[in-house]
Amino acid sequence: MNRHALLSCRLRINGASHDVEDVHFGDTLLEVLRDRLGLVGTKQGCEDGQCGACTVLIDGQPVNSCLELAAETVGREIVTIEGYNRRDGSLTPLQEALVRQAAIQCGFCIPGIVLAAESLLAERPDATEDDIRTEMDGNLCRCTGYSSILAAILEVAETRRGS
Amino acid sequence: MAPDPRSGGSATGVGASIVRPDAIAKVRGEFEFATDLRAAGMLWGATLRSPHPLARILKVDLTPARRIPGVRAVLGAWDVPVNTFGAVDKDTPVLADDMVRYVGEPVAIVAAQSPALARQAIDAIVVTYEPMRPVTDALEALAAGHVYRHVSMTHGDPDVVGEVQAEGEYLTPRQDHSFLAPDAGLARPDGRDGVEVIGASQWVHADREQIAACLALPEEKVLVVNSGIGGSFGGRVSMTWQVHGALLALHTGRPVKFVYSRHETFLARYHRHPSRIWLRHHANRDGTLVKLEARILLEDGPYSHTAAAGIGNSCSLIQGPYNVPNASIEGWAVATNNGMCGSMRGFGVVEPIFACESNMDRLARTLGIDGAELRRRNLIRSGDTWTFRQVQDRPAPVSELVDLCQAMALPPAPSADRPMSARVALPGGVATPTRPRHVRRGIGLAAAVKNTCFSEGCPVNSTALLTLHNGIATVDCAAAEVGQGFVAVAIQVVQSTLGVNEVRVAACDTGMPPAASTDAQQQTITSGPAIHLAAARLKERFLQFFGREHGLDAATLDIRDDFVVSRQGGRLASVAEAGMGLVFRATERFDQRTTRPVDDPHATEPVHVALSFSANRCVLDVDVELGLVRVVQMDVVQDAGRVANPALALGQVTGGSLMGLGFALSESLEYRDGRPVNGNWRDYRLPRMADAPVVNCRFVERPVPGIPFGFNGIGEMPHVQAPAAILSALRDATGLDLPAAPATAGRIALTGSDAVPMRLSDSALEAFKGPGRARIGKFLRFQRVER
Ligand code: FES
Ligand code: FES
Numbered sequence: 001m002n003r004h005a006l007l008s009c010r011l012r013i014n015g016a017s018h019d020v021e022d023v024h025f026g027d028t029l030l031e032v033l034r035d036r037l038g039l040v041g042t043k044q045g046c047e048d049g050q051c052g053a054c055t056v057l058i059d060g061q062p063v064n065s066c067l068e069l070a071a072e073t074v075g076r077e078i079v080t081i082e083g084y085n086r087r088d089g090s091l092t093p094l095q096e097a098l099v100r101q102a103a104i105q106c107g108f109c110i111p112g113i114v115l116a117a118e119s120l121l122a123e124r125p126d127a128t129e130d131d132i133r134t135e136m137d138g139n140l141c142r143c144t145g146y147s148s149i150l151a152a153i154l155e156v157a158e159t160r161r162g163s
Numbered sequence: 164m165a166p167d168p169r170s171g172g173s174a175t176g177v178g179a180s181i182v183r184p185d186a187i188a189k190v191r192g193e194f195e196f197a198t199d200l201r202a203a204g205m206l207w208g209a210t211l212r213s214p215h216p217l218a219r220i221l222k223v224d225l226t227p228a229r230r231i232p233g234v235r236a237v238l239g240a241w242d243v244p245v246n247t248f249g250a251v252d253k254d255t256p257v258l259a260d261d262m263v264r265y266v267g268e269p270v271a272i273v274a275a276q277s278p279a280l281a282r283q284a285i286d287a288i289v290v291t292y293e294p295m296r297p298v299t300d301a302l303e304a305l306a307a308g309h310v311y312r313h314v315s316m317t318h319g320d321p322d323v324v325g326e327v328q329a330e331g332e333y334l335t336p337r338q339d340h341s342f343l344a345p346d347a348g349l350a351r352p353d354g355r356d357g358v359e360v361i362g363a364s365q366w367v368h369a370d371r372e373q374i375a376a377c378l379a380l381p382e383e384k385v386l387v388v389n390s391g392i393g394g395s396f397g398g399r400v401s402m403t404w405q406v407h408g409a410l411l412a413l414h415t416g417r418p419v420k421f422v423y424s425r426h427e428t429f430l431a432r433y434h435r436h437p438s439r440i441w442l443r444h445h446a447n448r449d450g451t452l453v454k455l456e457a458r459i460l461l462e463d464g465p466y467s468h469t470a471a472a473g474i475g476n477s478c479s480l481i482q483g484p485y486n487v488p489n490a491s492i493e494g495w496a497v498a499t500n501n502g503m504c505g506s507m508r509g510f511g512v513v514e515p516i517f518a519c520e521s522n523m524d525r526l527a528r529t530l531g532i533d534g535a536e537l538r539r540r541n542l543i544r545s546g547d548t549w550t551f552r553q554v555q556d557r558p559a560p561v562s563e564l565v566d567l568c569q570a571m572a573l574p575p576a577p578s579a580d581r582p583m584s585a586r587v588a589l590p591g592g593v594a595t596p597t598r599p600r601h602v603r604r605g606i607g608l609a610a611a612v613k614n615t616c617f618s619e620g621c622p623v624n625s626t627a628l629l630t631l632h633n634g635i636a637t638v639d640c641a642a643a644e645v646g647q648g649f650v651a652v653a654i655q656v657v658q659s660t661l662g663v664n665e666v667r668v669a670a671c672d673t674g675m676p677p678a679a680s681t682d683a684q685q686q687t688i689t690s691g692p693a694i695h696l697a698a699a700r701l702k703e704r705f706l707q708f709f710g711r712e713h714g715l716d717a718a719t720l721d722i723r724d725d726f727v728v729s730r731q732g733g734r735l736a737s738v739a740e741a742g743m744g745l746v747f748r749a750t751e752r753f754d755q756r757t758t759r760p761v762d763d764p765h766a767t768e769p770v771h772v773a774l775s776f777s778a779n780r781c782v783l784d785v786d787v788e789l790g791l792v793r794v795v796q797m798d799v800v801q802d803a804g805r806v807a808n809p810a811l812a813l814g815q816v817t818g819g820s821l822m823g824l825g826f827a828l829s830e831s832l833e834y835r836d837g838r839p840v841n842g843n844w845r846d847y848r849l850p851r852m853a854d855a856p857v858v859n860c861r862f863v864e865r866p867v868p869g870i871p872f873g874f875n876g877i878g879e880m881p882h883v884q885a886p887a888a889i890l891s892a893l894r895d896a897t898g899l900d901l902p903a904a905p906a907t908a909g910r911i912a913l914t915g916s917d918a919v920p921m922r923l924s925d926s927a928l929e930a931f932k933g934p935g936r937a938r939i940g941k942f943l944r945f946q947r948v949e950r
Contacts, residue, residue: 044422143646144814145814
C-alpha cells in the first residue's frame with residue numbers, strides 16, 4: 001500500500017464506532033487515539049514499545065498502541081483506560097488497591113499498568129508474585145520502585161482467589 | 164518507625180498517610196499532564212537539532228520549510244530577542260547562532276498545523292555546518308583549562324600522614340532522569356501582548372524570569388503554569404521547549420504545542436554529570452580516620468547550567484558521614500561537547516558518596532576490619548566539624564542508623580534448586596541463562612549524607628497564601644508537584660495547624676508568590692513551614708474574629724476537626740458557620756538560614772542548610788560466570804526529621820533505591836566521539852519490575868531544630884545511598900574491586916581487568932595543569948578569583 005495514502009477508518013473503541021478521516025497508513029493507534037480522538041488517558045512515553053505507558057486492550061489482549069498501526073486495528077475491539085473506567089466514577093478493585101498501596105506518584109505509568117495488570121489477572125487468576133514480576137516486565141515506572149504496584153496487583157489476585 | 168505502606172484511613176494531619184488528592188484522577192487516567200494539553204486552533208511545534216557535537220554554522224536556509232502549506236512559522240536564532248538563558252548563568256543559546264556545541268542543540272523551530280507537517284518542515288530546513296573537533300574527554304577538558312569552577316579547600320593539617328592508606332580512583336555514569344512523561348507543553352498568546360506557558364517545571368518562577376528575559380518582555384507579561392508533571396527527579400529545572408513555544412505563539416498568534424519524542428527528550432535535555440574521583444584515606448591501624456585527600460572531576464556540558472553547584476556539593480560531601488579531622492580536597496567542573504549535564508536526584512552527592520564508600524571498603528580490606536565496624540568507628544556526631552568548617556549543630560544519629568540497619572532480618576539464603584518458574588527471582592531475571600551453582604550471595608553496607616536545600620549562598624524560601632471560606636481552606640503555594648506528593652503534605656500541614664480537614668491545593672503558577680524549587684529535597688522542609696506559618700496566622704485571625712463576634716477571649720479558643728472549641732474542648736460552632744460567609748486570608752514566608760560558598764575562607768555561615776543521613780544494607784545474588792545480578796533486598800534506615808506522610812515517604816525510598824540500582828548496575832548514557840549511542844529505552848536500560856528488590860525501610864525521626872514540625876529532606880537520600888551499598892555487596896560476593904558504576908555484566912564477568920588507571924593522583928595530575936583557565940561560558944556566582 002502507498003505509504004502516503006490517506007485512509008478513512010472505522011475504529012471500535014470502548015464499545016462505540018469512531019470514523020477517523022485522513023489517517024496515514026503509518027499513523028499509530030496511539031497517535032490516532034491521542035491526537036485525533038482526544039483519548040489522552042493513553043500515554044506516550046517512548047513510541048518504541050519499551051515502556052507500556054501506551055497500553056490498550058485489543059480484543060482483550062494488552063498491546064503497546066505505539067507499535068500498532070491504526071489502520072490495522074479496524075474491526076477489532078479496542079479498550080482504553082476511558083472505556084475501562086466505571087461510568088459512575090467509582091474505582092475498580094484494582095484501582096482501589098493501587099490507591100490504597102500508595103502506588104501512584106506522578107501517575108504517568110498508571111493507565112498502562114491498570115490495563116496490563118487487569119488483563120494479567122483475567123488470564124491468570126492464580127498469578128503469584130513471580131508471575132506478576134514476569135508478566136509486568138513491559139511496563140516501566142520510574143517513580144515507585146514497583147513494590148507498591150506489585151503489592152496492589154497481588155492484593156487483588158489474593159482477594160479473587162479467596163472469594 | 165517502620166512505615167505502613169498503605170494510605171487511607173480516617174487519620175489526618177502531619178504523620179498520617181492520607182491519600183494524595185490527585186490519586187483518583189491519576190488512577191483513572193483523567194489527570195491532565197503537560198503532554199495532554201489541547202487548545203482550539205492549536206499548532207504543533209517541532210525543533211531542528213544539531214547533528215554535530217561541535218560545528219560552525221555557515222548558513223541556515225529556512226525558506227524551503229516556509230513554503231510548505233500549513234506551516235505557520237519557521238524561526239532561527241535571529242528571531243530571538245535575547246538569545247541566551249540559563250538556570251543559573253545565562254550562557255545557553257535559545258537557538259544556536261554561529262556555533263553548535265552538542266548533538267541535539269536546537270537550531271531552528273517551526274509551528275505547523277499537524278505534528279507530521281511540523282516534522283516535514285524541520286526536514287526541509289537546510290543548514291550548512293563546518294564540523295570541528297569536539298572536546299569529548301573530561302581529562303582533556305581539564306588539561307585545556309575548560310573549567311567552570313575550581314574548588315580547592317583544606318581542613319586541619321593537610322600534611323598529616325596516616326599509618327595506613329587506601330587509595331583508589333572511581334568512575335560514575337551519565338545517568339538520565341528518564342521520567343516517564345516526555346518534555347511537553349503548550350504556549351499561547353494571552354490576548355494582551357503577553358504569553359502563557361503551560362508545561363512541566365520544577366520551578367515556575369525561575370522559568371518566567373528566563374522566558375521574559377529572552378522575549379524582552381516584562382515579567383508580568385509572562386504567566387508560567389504547571390500542568391500535571393510526569394516525574395522530574397531534578398530533570399526539569401532547565402527549560403527546553405518553553406521559550407521556543409512562547410516565540411512561536413507570539414509569532415503566529417495561535418496556541419503552539421510541543422511534545423518531544425523519547426529520543427528527543429534524551430538529546431535535548433541534560434543528564435547527571437559523569438565523574439572521575441580519586442581519593443586517598445589515611446587512618447590509624449585501629450581504623451580511626453586521620454585524613455582524606457580527594458580530587459573530583461565532574462564532566463559538565465558545553466554550557467555552564469548548574470555546574471558550579473554540583474562541584475560544590477561534591478567537594479563538601481566527599482568525606483561521607485564521617486568525622487575527618489584533616490583533609491585536602493580539590494574539584495573541577497569542566498566543559499565537554501558530550502551533551503548537557505546538570506542536576507539529578509542526589510545532585511553532585513551520589514558520585515562522591517559512591518567513591519567515598521568504595522574507598523572505605525578498600526580501607527577496611529587493607530586494615531582487615533569489617534566494613535560496618537570501620538564506619539561505626541568514624542561516624543560524624545552532633546558537635547563535630549565538617550571539612551568545610553561547618554559544625555554539625557543539628558542531630559546526626561548515624562550510628563543509630565547503622566545499628567538499626569544491621570539489626571534488620573536477612574533474607575533466606577539462595578537455594579541451589581529453585582524451580583524454573585522462579586527464574587525471575589534469579590540473577591538476570593526473566594528468561595535468565597544463569598546456573599544456580601554459579602550464583603554467589605553478597606552483603607554490603609553503606610552510610611551516606613546528603614544536603615537538604617540549595618547550598619552555598621543560594622537563598623531558599625517559600626511564600627504561602629492560605630484562604631479560608633465556608634470551612635474550606637485553600638493553599639496557594641507555587642511549589643511544583645512533580646509526583647513526590649507535596650500536594651498531600653500541604654494538606655496535612657494545614658490540617659494540623661489550622662484544624663480544618665477540608666483543604667484544597669491550588670494549581671501552581673507564577674500568579675502566586677514564589678516558592679522554593681522542587682530540588683535538593685527541599686520542598687517539605689521549606690514550603691511546609693511556609694504553609695504552617697500562614698495557617699497559624701490565619702487561625703489567629705479567625706479566632707479573633709470569632710471571639711469578637713461572641714464576646715469571648717480569643718486566647719481561650721482553638722480549632723479542632725473543623726470546629727471552634729473552647730479551652731475545655733467543647734465544640735462552640737463549626738468553622739463553616741463561624742466564618743459567616745466571610746473570606747479569611749493569611750500569607751507568610753519562610754526563609755531557610757543563609758549559607759556561604761564551600762571554599763569561602765572568611766564567611767562564618769554554614770555551607771548547607773541541613774544534612775540528612777542514612778544507612779543501607781544490600782543483599783544480592785550474582786552469577787560470577789555471566790556477571791548477572793539480582794538485588795534481593797535493600798534495608799534502608801533513614802534520618803527523616805519528621806515524616807509528614809509515611810506511605811508517601813516510603814514511596815520515595817523504594818523509588819529512589821531502584822533509581823540508585825539503575826545507576827549501580829545498568830544505566831549509562833554513552834557518548835562516542837561526542838554522539839550519544841543509546842539515547843532510547845531499548846539500549847538505555849532502566850530497572851523493571853523483575854529487577855525490583857524487597858526494600859525494607861525504617862525512619863528515625865529527629866526533628867530538625869528551627870523547622871516547624873522538624874521536617875527534613877527525604878527524596879534524594881535513597882538514590883544517594885543505593886549505588887554504594889549495591890557495589891559493596893557485589894565486591895563482597897565477587898572479590899572484585901569494581902571501581903566503576905554501572906557494574907554491568909561485562910564489567911563483573913571480566914575478572915581482574917576492571918582497574919581504573921589513576922589519572923587524578925598527585926603525579927598524574929601534573930600533566931593536567933593546563934596553561935590558562937579559559938572557560939567555556941561565563942563566570943558563575945560561586946567562582947572564586949584566581950589563586
Ligand atoms: S509509548 Fe508505547 S511502549 Fe512506550
Ligand atoms: S508513578 Fe511516575 S512513572 Fe509510575
